Amino acid sequence: MTSLASLKQVKDGGISLIYPRTAALIDAEKKKREKYNEKFPFVPALEYCHNLPESTKEEKKIKEDVMSCHPNCCFNHRVGMPTITYEDIEKQIQWESEPIEFSAYEEEMVNEYESTHFFAENKCRGAGASERITVRHMAYKYFVENRTQERKCLICGSISITISKNFTHRIKLILDKVPFLYKKGMEPNSDFPRELHAAQGGQIIAIPAEEDAFRSYDKVGDVILEEVSSWDKEDDEPVLKAAEPHVFKSNARIGNLTTPKGKQGYYWNKIFTDDPDVKTKYKNTIQTGDVS
Numbered sequence: 001m002t003s004l005a006s007l008k009q010v011k012d013g014g015i016s017l018i019y020p021r022t023a024a025l026i027d028a029e030k031k032k033r034e035k036y037n038e039k040f041p042f043v044p045a046l047e048y049c050h051n052l053p054e055s056t057k058e059e060k061k062i063k064e065d066v067m068s069c070h071p072n073c074c075f076n077h078r079v080g081m082p083t084i085t086y087e088d089i090e091k092q093i094q095w096e097s098e099p100i101e102f103s104a105y106e107e108e109m110v111n112e113y114e115s116t117h118f119f120a121e122n123k124c125r126g127a128g129a130s131e132r133i134t135v136r137h138m139a140y141k142y143f144v145e146n147r148t149q150e151r152k153c154l155i156c157g158s159i160s161i162t163i164s165k166n167f168t169h170r171i172k173l174i175l176d177k178v179p180f181l182y183k184k185g186m187e188p189n190s191d192f193p194r195e196l197h198a199a200q201g202g203q204i205i206a207i208p209a210e211e212d213a214f215r216s217y218d219k220v221g222d223v224i225l226e227e228v229s230s231w232d233k234e235d236d237e238p239v240l241k242a243a244e245p246h247v248f249k250s251n252a253r254i255g256n257l258t259t260p261k262g263k264q265g266y267y268w269n270k271i272f273t274d275d276p277d278v279k280t281k282y283k284n285t286i287q288t289g290d291v292s
């Protein structure tokens with residue numbers, strides 16, 4: 001249970017709290033959302049309204065007009081911005097922070113990801129890379145934007161598919177708020193689904209860190225490799241070698257989102273390296289030399 005003492009600590013930590021969420025309140029919110037979805041069964045084809053340009057008077061006016069349509073201003077406000085929650089020992093949410101807007105750094109990260117086919121992000125920097133790219137950007141890209149039909153996004157978080165499914169679980173929590181975006185008859189039947197099917201044809205798929213898993217898919221649009229340094233695989237390079245051909249076969253983007261952990265594995269040898277003779281093709285914002 002969250003005690004008053006720990007609540008005070010949270011307040012002292014500078015996070016504003018809104019309310020204790022009871023089961024009745026959560027149920028009421030769900031009903032309200034269902035009604036809203038019935039009335040507005042669509043999602044704006046804009047990922048995040050705060051990103052709209054505002055350098056001219058006209059741009060400023062457009063941005064204001066779009067933002068005034070909240071929560072139908074953009075995808076992220078439509079599904080709700082992330083919050084920080086506090087759970088008791090029974091995993092019941094006791095407190096929830098106000099919704100948190102994305103930082104300029106997180107938005108720059110998305111732009112960088114989309115500007116290259118080989119991207120790497122050092123998660124040590126504390127930015128919400130997984131939430132912004134793996135969960136939210138991929139949900140938008142495959143379920144709203146759907147640039148190329150029938151494309152697949154492969155998400156790999158570990159040699160264990162159970163861990164990879166944590167990401168499809170997080171994406172599902174967002175998409176459940178706009179369930180009309182799921183392909184009819186293919187809605188997820190588990191809270192930790194292996195595959196998520198978009199109404200317009202795309203798929204987001206959780207896979208384990210095995211070469212064959214990467215090779216068994218075609219028409220791949222994105223490969224997200226999460227926490228590579230923690231895979232604990234004797235040799236993880238063959239996995240990267242199995243993932244990279246998707247760049248040439250179907251113009252895929254590869255994203256490495258990892259907290260570095262020692263000087264080992266392909267993340268150190270091919271991406272994070274401080275060896276001036278090794279030229280990495282991965283565009284990243286990493287500062288070399290601070291691996292512990």
Ligand SMILES: [Zn+2]
Pocket residue numbers: 048049050067070072073074075076077078
């Ligand atoms: Zn918005």
